Amino acid sequence: MIQNKYVVGNWKMNGVGAHLEEVRAIAGGAARYRGVDVALCLPATLIHRAADVVPGFPVGAQDVHFEPHGAHTGCLGAAMLVDAGAVLTIVGHSERRERERSAEVRAKAEAAQAAGLDVIVCVGESLEAHEAGATIETVCRLANKSLPEQVGPTRLTLSYEPVWAIGSGSTPSPKEIGWVAGALRDLVDKRFGGQGAGVRILYGGSVNGSNAAEIFAVPNVDGALVGGASLRAIDFLPIVAAAAEAVERQGAIA
């Protein structure tokens, strides 16, 4: 089944109020492309303001606590994110996995689903695992342990982000990305049966305007999770354009 590509920006710990102009430019620019769903996962401090500035454009969080509320200093529950205007959240990003295990990632995904958030679950292998030829084994193990019990009523997405490719300028070859995306597609289909077809698989790690077209042409890659190149419209919109072109080439604009 061919569906819209999904291009999500992850601003990480970047952005203050002045950068809402970029959010506005990205939302306005993205609206020009058909066949692509675009979203931005912003610092929590900007979610509410962005939701006001670009009503209807999907803004999300980069993490969520697995409990709805309580004595968790510095954390945010899913209902709080919804209240701020978020419609999605990332869970299990490798920059957070240093402090959390897959069982916690799964609990976060389920808490987010229960609150009505779309969820992007991240998995990826370390450089050591990559060099040892253990990429597929590692990402499938992480995906199996981190994915929620059910696809759920909201949109579930799985993002393959090799730890060594994040912010490094290096990416796996299209062939390697294809092997992993194919393995994750099989895993999702097996785990969720017919509902698995609705789960999109993204690639993340040093995606930019120059390599996006090649990455979007890889079988089973349904989009990208973009870090550094999502901070400015001038860098991010060419990635959105490449996704729209890939969908057009596949002849199935939704």
Ligand SMILES: O=C(CO)COP(=O)(O)O
């Ligand atoms: O971690 C990432 C997105 O979540 C990728 O970051 P970069 O695109 O900056 O490599």
